[in-house]
Amino acid sequence: MSPVAGPLPDAVTAESFRAFARGQAAGWSPTYERLAYAVAQDERVLGLLAGLPEATRQPNLLFGVGRLLGAPVDDPDAFPRWVVTRWGDVEREVRGRSTQTNEAARCATLLPALSSLPGPLALLELGASAGLCLYPDRYRYDYGDGVVGDGDGPVLGCRWLGDSTPPTTRPEVAWRAGLDLHPLDVADPDHLRWLDCLVWPEHDERRERLHAAARVAAQDPPLLVTGDLVTDLPALARRAPEGATLVVLHTAVLAYVDAPTRVAFVETVRGLGAHWLANEAPSLLSGLLPVPPSSTADGPRPFLTALDGIPLGWSGPHGQSYRPLT
Numbered sequence: 232m233s234p235v236a237g238p239l240p241d242a243v244t245a246e247s248f249r250a251f252a253r254g255q256a257a258g259w260s261p262t263y264e265r266l267a268y269a270v271a272q273d274e275r276v277l278g279l280l281a282g283l284p285e286a287t288r289q290p291n292l293l294f295g296v297g298r299l300l301g302a303p304v305d306d307p308d309a310f311p312r313w314v315v316t317r318w319g320d321v322e323r324e325v326r327g328r329s330t331q332t333n334e335a336a337r338c339a340t341l342l343p344a345l346s347s348l349p350g351p352l353a354l355l356e357l358g359a360s361a362g363l364c365l366y367p368d369r370y371r372y373d374y375g376d377g378v379v380g381d382g383d384g385p386v387l388g389c390r391w392l393g394d395s396t397p398p399t400t401r402p403e404v405a406w407r408a409g410l411d412l413h414p415l416d417v418a419d420p421d422h423l424r425w426l427d428c429l430v431w432p433e434h435d436e437r438r439e440r441l442h443a444a445a446r447v448a449a450q451d452p453p454l455l456v457t458g459d460l461v462t463d464l465p466a467l468a469r470r471a472p473e474g475a476t477l478v479v480l481h482t483a484v485l486a487y488v489d490a491p492t493r494v495a496f497v498e499t500v501r502g503l504g505a506h507w508l509a510n511e512a513p514s515l516l517s518g519l520l521p522v523p524p525s526s527t528a529d530g531p532r533p534f535l536t537a538l539d540g541i542p543l544g545w546s547g548p549h550g551q552s553y554r555p556l557t
Contacts, residue, residue, distance in 0.1 A: 241277040244288050245270075251290040254532050255548070260431040262304055263294055269307035276311045279318055286487065287325050291332065291429065296324040298428040305432075329487075331360035331415055332429045334437070335444035336550030337482045337510060338367040339374070339389035343555065344508050344538040345478065346398040351405035353475035355468060355505070357460040357496075358484030359409025361417045361426060362453035363444045368404040369451075370444070372397075374553075385443035392554035393544075405475045407453045410467055414455035417445035437549065460488070461495050468503050477503065482510035483534070483548070493519060510536045510546055523556065 252267035267290050270276050280288045293314075294304065300320055303309040314321055345352065345367055354365050371380040373388045374397035391397045415422040423445060430438045456467050464479070471477045479500045485493050497519050500507045513522045513535040520540040533545040533554070544555040 241274070241281050244277050244280050245272070247288065248290050256290075256431075260433055262432045263290065265307040266290075266294060266304060266310055269311055270314075273311040275315050279315070279322070283322070283325060287329075289330055291330045292325055292328065293321075295330065295425070295429045296321055296328065298432070299324060299425065328425065329413060330429060331358075331411070331413070331426065332483065333360040333363040333415070333426055333441070333444075334482075334549050335363040335366070335370060335385065335440055336387045336389065336437070337546070338364055338370055339372050339387040339550045340510060340534070340536055340544070340546035340553045341480065341482070341508060342367055342372060342398045342401070343553065344536065344543055345402045346400055347538075348402070348476050348478065348506060350403035351475050352402050353406040353471035353477045354404055354408070355464075355471065355477065355479050356407075356409045357411075357464070357479065357481040358487070359411045359414065359453070359455060361415040361422065361445070361448060362407065362409040362455055363417075363441070363448055364480070364482060365407035365409060365453045366404075366444065366447050368401045369447050370401075372401075374398075384447050385440050387440070387550065389547075389550055390552040392552055395555050395557065397553075406472050408467055408470065409453055409455045410458050410460060410463060411455065412457065412459070414457055416452075416455070417448050418452075434549075460484070461492060461499050464496075464499050465503065468505060477505040478508055479503065479505045480508040480510070483512075485509075485511045485515040490518070506539055508536075508538050510534050512548075 248267045248271040252264045256264035256267055297304055302313050356365055369384040371378050371384055371386045373386050374391040378386055379399055380401045417423050426441060430441055509516060511534055516522055516535055520537055523542055534548050536543050536546045542556055544553050546553050
């Protein structure tokens with residue numbers, strides 16, 4: 232009996248771009264929504280992308296590289312032609328980079344969990360990029376009832392979509408470290424430019440926040456280590472100071488590893504005796520913790536925020552909102 236053929240790579244890639252347009256860009260980035268649909272129906276671009284490793288056929292990665300190289304991202308008709316014409320440069324950059332969107336505003340959706348833990352905290356972030364989510368104690372927060380925190384850090388605006396009271400204090404952080412396959416350094420102009428290109432075109436506020444958060448990190452750089460989120464995690468965790476509450480956190484990372492690796496990662500974290508703080512698309516947490524059936528959060532499809540395997544709330548994917556479950 233002949234094996235049943237699965238979808239062709241071109242068809243899978245096309246559907247991933249359509250899914251991105253519908254589920255992430257719609258109502259949030261008209262530019263990327265149009266580009267995603269344009270790529271999804273262009274056989275030339277789909278054929279080129281099919282020759283790349285599956286993990287690199289991502290809309291965010293292609294569009295970020297396009298912006299880095301000066302592509303006409305505002306013109307969905309011209310963009311596919313540009314990709315074909317510049318494919319040599321595009322392929323080199325796509326193969327050499329990864330999507331490392333470092334959205335500091337996600338700290339506003341992590342704060343409810345972090346502020347509930349005994350301090351001081353030792354924060355260890357997986358897929359840390361440049362480590363901008365390691366400064367929940369340096370940023371300020373506005374949930375709609377005034378600013379929480381002082382200092383010169385950026386104010387992270389986050390709509391509080393529940394009846395409970397949002398956090399009123401920031402955690403004390405004694406140690407901050409990150410693990411990433413390719414850590415970024417905000418003091419490196421090329422690294423900072425790449426982070427800027429990963430911010431979607433219409434999101435000027437996010438872009439300003441990125442640079443403000445980068446200034447915070449540059450003043451007190453975190454410990455960033457090159458490594459794998461499973462095999463290299465225990466060694467880094469052992470470097471956390473005694474007497475601090477160790478929190479292993481990650482946000483928008485699990486999409487880049489397969490299901491067996493996710494399971495191995497959770498087993499590793501639990502073996503450390505650390506708190507586990509997750510902020511991910513709910514489909515990626517399915518099987519790792521009890522995922523609530525649905526969310527009533529407005530806007531783009533939300534992330535689920537959970538502490539130690541217990542769901543806490545629905546989070547805007549870029550930290551723009553938080554809806555507690557209780």
